[in-house]
Amino acid sequence: MNDFVNNIKPSVRAISAYHLNGKQYEVKLNQNENPYDLPKWLKDELLDEFCGFAWNRYPSFGNLRLIEKLSSHVQIEPNRILVGNGSNELLQTLMAVSLSAGKKLLLVAPTFLIYHQLGRVAEADICEIEFEEDWSFPVNKILSTLGQEQIELCIFCSPNSPTGATLKESDLIQILKRVKGLVLVDEAYHEFSKTSCLELQSDFKNLIITRTFSKAMGLAGLRIGYLIAHPALITEINKARLPYNLNIFSEFVALKLLDHYDLVNKNVEKILSEKERLTRELFELNNVTPLPSEANFFMIKTPTRAPELFDKLADKGVLVRDISKYHPRLKNHLRISIGTPEENENLINSLKTTLF
Numbered sequence: 377m378n379d380f381v382n383n384i385k386p387s388v389r390a391i392s393a394y395h396l397n398g399k400q401y402e403v404k405l406n407q408n409e410n411p412y413d414l415p416k417w418l419k420d421e422l423l424d425e426f427c428g429f430a431w432n433r434y435p436s437f438g439n440l441r442l443i444e445k446l447s448s449h450v451q452i453e454p455n456r457i458l459v460g461n462g463s464n465e466l467l468q469t470l471m472a473v474s475l476s477a478g479k480k481l482l483l484v485a486p487t488f489l490i491y492h493q494l495g496r497v498a499e500a501d502i503c504e505i506e507f508e509e510d511w512s513f514p515v516n517k518i519l520s521t522l523g524q525e526q527i528e529l530c531i532f533c534s535p536n537s538p539t540g541a542t543l544k545e546s547d548l549i550q551i552l553k554r555v556k557g558l559v560l561v562d563e564a565y566h567e568f569s570k571t572s573c574l575e576l577q578s579d580f581k582n583l584i585i586t587r588t589f590s591k592a593m594g595l596a597g598l599r600i601g602y603l604i605a606h607p608a609l610i611t612e613i614n615k616a617r618l619p620y621n622l623n624i625f626s627e628f629v630a631l632k633l634l635d636h637y638d639l640v641n642k643n644v645e646k647i648l649s650e651k652e653r654l655t656r657e658l659f660e661l662n663n664v665t666p667l668p669s670e671a672n673f674f675m676i677k678t679p680t681r682a683p684e685l686f687d688k689l690a691d692k693g694v695l696v697r698d699i700s701k702y703h704p705r706l707k708n709h710l711r712i713s714i715g716t717p718e719e720n721e722n723l724i725n726s727l728k729t730t731l732f
């Protein structure tokens with residue numbers, strides 16, 4: 377009956393849309409956001425100034441001011457940067473220029489769902505390698521796959537979501553020496569792990585990095601991300617980027633935040649110290665096992681069925697992420713983002729009353 381839908385690619389029809397529970401909860405620990413918004417004085421200052429902008433005009437072509445600012449912030453040349461409407465958009469752009477039917481995308485599973493989603497839309501063959509038993513990156517398996525298969529794009533999320541492990545520099549170097557295609561390292565959480573593979577780009581021209589303003593930088597609502605790569609790759613990826621993909625408000629706030637970067641550093645330290653405290657307290661709960669993570673979230677192994685515990689926490693106004701269906705090995709797992717001390721306290725009390 378709905379034959380017209382067959383005009384959509386089979387690879388797209390075969391998948392479900394990315395979906396998230398959109399209900400509002402008092403304690404929101406499900407998207408690894410920064411729990412701290414920008415201070416009111418800065419928002420007021422920004423809004424005052426933004427009123428003077430011409431909203432009827434397109435953004436400046438090529439986001440040159442933001443690229444210049446990021447170039448001095450990250451200490452790299454401006455021609456190695458692309459900015460986007462969230463790093464998701466840049467992932468999509470990269471996949472649009474590097475993948476097509478039959479080309480191979482290597483992922484380590486379980487990881488950020490969007491890679492899989494975008495890979496399927498691009499009709500790529502997805503080659504999934506499982507994390508090791510201890511959730512470390514399966515470097516030997518990756519190396520042997522790279523020896524046997526022609527892979528166009530490898531994506532490594534470091535620290536990985538939802539598992540929390542980082543890819544060690546020495547392991548990435550081995551991979552980069554073996555690989556013939558492109559390697560993307562998603563550094564969405566790098567401010568928390570304080571790790572980056574940026575310096576390796578001078579030796580490995582096929583290494584691409586994406587970063588975001590949505591996590592440590594606390595601007596998830598404004599959708600800002602950037603990609604760092606060799607200028608020759610930037611030239612090609614830029615051909616598939618939509619013009620004016622970053623709106624004038626997002627660009628303006630991103631510029632201002634980079635002028636007030638001390639705010640980001642302070643929030644990162646607060647979140648990391650809360651992570652330590654929350655982990656300690658969860659260990660004391662005995663039958664909840666928090667797993668090690670280098671990001672602003674961690675997985676817990678649940679004593680009861682994960683979806684049941686998720687529902688009970690949600691009934692108490694605490695929203696975490698039910699990842700139990702993301703991968704067979706996550707059957708008894710929930711992912712929890714680090715919130716403010718009050719939010720974390722609320723989570724602990726809710727767990728106590730739910731489990732005991």
Ligand SMILES: Cc1ncc(COP(=O)(O)O)c(C=O)c1O
Nearest residue numbers: 462463464488537564588590601
């Ligand atoms: C690993 C990873 N990469 C990218 C993103 C998306 O970032 P953005 O908000 O910049 O699109 C997320 C968000 O959850 C993420 O977890």
